[in-house]
Amino acid sequence: MTLFHRRHVLKLAGAAAAGFAVPAIAQARPALKIASVETLSGPGSTVNRLWSLGLKYCIDKLNADGGWNGQKIVYAEYDTEGTTGGASQKTQAAIADGAHIIAHGGSSNIGGQITEDVRKWNLRNPTAKVLFFGLGIEALELTGAKCHFHFFRFATNADIRIRALVAGMKAENALGQKVFSINQNYSWGQDIQAAIEQSATENGFTVVDKVLHDVNKIQDFSPYVARIAASRADTVFTGNWGNDLSLLLKAVQAAGLKVKFATTFLDLPGALSSAGSAALGYFHAELWNPQAFGAFGQELWTDYKAKMGTVPSTSEAKSILCLLFLQQALKSIPEVSKIDVDEIAKALEKTSYKAPTGDVTIRPADHQIAWPIVVSKVEQGPKFPYDGTDMGFVPVKVIAGSEALNPVQASCKLQRPA
Structure with missing residues (x-):
C-alpha cells in the first residue's frame, strides 16, 4: 500500500498563512478550504504545532495527487495562543475566511470550545455550515454530551x-x-x-x-x-x-x-x-505505529523525514491519517459548483478505509472513528x-x-x- 497516488503531478500548494489565499484566477469550481486552529505560540506550542505540520505535509501531497473538485485544497493556520478565548476568536476568523473544515488536535479543553462554536454557528447559518475534525482531542464528552452532526473525532478516547x-x-x-x-x-x-x-x-x-x-x-x-x-x-x-x-x-x-x-x-x-x-x-x-503499518509506515517515515527534516511524531501521523480518510470519502462526491459540508459528513459516515492494520470506519451514531x-x-x-x-x-x-x-x-x- 503506497502513501499517495501519483497519477497527477501538480505544483504543491496550500502554504500555511493567517487566512486563506485568494486564487489569482477565478475558478469555475470552488476549492475545499481546511483551517488548522491550533496553539502555535506560547506554552505547549512546540508539541501542538505538530498537528499543523502533519496537515500541511499531507495537503501538499493530496494536491500533488490532484486535490479535489478540480482544484487544489487550500490550507491556512490560526493561532489560538493556548486559550479558549483565542480559539473562539480564531474559529470565527477561519469561518469568515471561508473555511469548510476546521481541525484541532492539541487540547480537549480548546477542542470543546471550538466544537461548541461550530455547533452554534451552524445553527445560525444553515447555508454556510462548517465541519470540525478532532485530530487528537480525546475527552469523552466530545462524543457524549457535546456530540453533534458536524463534529468528527479522528482520535481514540x-x-x-x-x-x-x-x-x-x-x-x-x-x-x-x-x-x-x-x-x-x-x-x-x-x-x-x-x-x-x-x-x-x-x-x-x-x-x-x-x-x-x-x-x-x-x-x-x-x-x-x-x-x-x-x-x-x-x-x-x-x-x-x-x-x-x-x-x-x-x-x-x-x-x-x-x-x-x-x-x-x-x-x-x-x-x-x-x-x-x-x-x-x-x-x-x-492507532499509529510505523512498524505495524509495514511498507506504508516505512514510506511515511522516510518521506516525511526527507521533506520535513524529522521523523513524524504520532501527532503528525494522525493528522495525515485523518486526511487520507477524508480523501477516501471525497472520492464518492462528484465535482460540485458549491461545497456542501453536510454531503461531506454523510460521505464520511459511509466510508470504509483499508489501513495496513485493518478496516477503519466512522460510527454514524456519534462520529467516533473506529481505528x-x-x-x-x-x-x-x-x-x-x-x-x-x-x-x-x-x-x-x-x-x-x-x-x-x-x-x-x-x-x-x-x-x-x-
Missing part, C-alpha cells in the same frame, strides 16, 4: 486506550493484579481514571491507589513515585502527556523504581528520552527508534477498531440534518 492496553498486556501476561493510576486533574485525566476503574471491575485487577494532580504545575514527582513504590503496584497506568509525563518518568528513573508503565503518550517528543532505559518493557497503545489500535512494548534496537534514543515501540498486539470501541454514550443526542 480514554475507554478505547484502556481497553486496548489491558487486552494487550493480558495477552503478554504483563498486567499483574495490582494497578496504580496517576493522571492529570482535568477531563482527559478524569476519563482515564474512570476507564481504569471500570476495566478493573471487568478484568479482575485491583486499583491499589490513584492520583489526580494539577496539570503542568508539578515540578517534583518524587512524592508520587514514593506512593507508587509503597503501593507495590505491578503496573502504573497514566494518561499524562507533556512535562507531566516527562517529569514523572524522570522521577521514576531517578528513584530506580522497577515497575511497568501502561501509557498513552509515551511516543510524543521528549517522553521516551526522559524515561531513559527505565522505559524498557513499558507498554503503549496508539485498529496497536499495543506496543518499548524495546532496544527497534526498526524505528524514537526521540533520539536507541529505543522504540515494537508491536505486540493489534486490536480491531470494532473490538476496542466503547459503546455510544447515552448523553450523545446527535441530530441529523433534515
